[in-house]
Amino acid sequence: MKRPSHLTLGQIFAAPLVVAVISSLGLVSALVGDGLWDSLSWAALAVPVFLYFLFLWWRKPR
């Protein structure tokens, strides 16, 4: 895999920011209502959990 040279702050924080915004939406949406809002919250809060396991499994020793 090609190692990227020095990244800018924008590049470093772009993906984390997207995850943070998605999880914040998940935190709020279940407060707003039931039913669909709850499902939206589950999906959004599952994103960081899913990514955590994805990255760990994905990059297991070859």
Place this chain on the structure above:
Amino acid sequence: MLLLCITGLPLIFHEEIDDVLHSQVKPAEVPPGTPQADLDKLLANAMAQKVGHVPHFLIWDRDDPNAMFVSVGPTITSNPVNNVLVRMDAHTGAYLDSPDVTGRFTYIMLKLHTDMFAGLPGKLFLGLMGILMCIAIISGIVVYAPSMRKLSFGTYRAGRTRVVRWLDVHNLAGILLVAWTLVVGFTGVINTWADLVLKMWQFGQLAEMTAQYRDRAVPTHLTSLNAAVEVAAHAVPGTTPSFVAFPGTIFSSKSHYAVFLKGDTPLTSRLLKPALIDAETGKLTDTRDMPWYVTTLFVSQPLHFGDYGGMPLKILWALLDVITIVILVTGLYLWLRRRKTGVSVERAIAQSSRDAPAMSS
């Protein structure tokens, strides 16, 4: 922090754990739409079980619409922390049980989690720990940048030594969970101030609402509880009662039933609104929205507990909590390693790597 994450884990599922560990008398099965029991009768039945006690609060069970609680203490001024809960059938008004919860696993976890059995000082201490954790998270975001300068998002160098792998796990999990840990951490801090917030409300808005009653004699005979709840519920349409504070308790004046009403969405069901009913005449004295500092407390509760989106949200909450424990353990390891060897983690990584040039200056 580790203690808080570990004791918090079973608390997410406290209802389910209590259900499994402790049997309780089931309320009568009733068809939907069955009217509620007359509250005066229900109260009389409860007090008949607890002779020598006085009622402090009447509480509708959030989780079981068929049950209610009467919280009783030895005197009206006794500390409600030591109150006994009497469970009642919401439809028949019959006595169900009065379990001693203080020996329960969930109760011990709750005490360890909230005040370490040390009362208000314990709470404020844990609140301070929470603030430190929020600061640690923010400083973690700051040091995330230099540590990821040459790595792409989600890097996990699985083939490398433990310190590299654990640093990667710490960075990955920490940055993925940053929104959740900050929200749960900060709302937890706000929860530790609950006692102070309620004191503020008591001496602020509650005192204001009941100012004209300050010098009034304590009513000798209380009007109907049932009627008081009905008057309150009619005063604020679209709400249902959550709990009633009896005259003389910390949540009311000496002359009022304070009926706390809640809305019907996940958010508004947390935003309690007090309606004060004159316990001598049965008439409404005043009803107001809570001031902002109480509203903040009410909103921060579900966001800390994770109990506002059904079982899937609880499971996610538990997974996020477990990953937070991973962040804490890997962080502790990285810190201890640096302390022990006096060598920074970056340098250790640089030394252990065969292909990459030294990263730290």
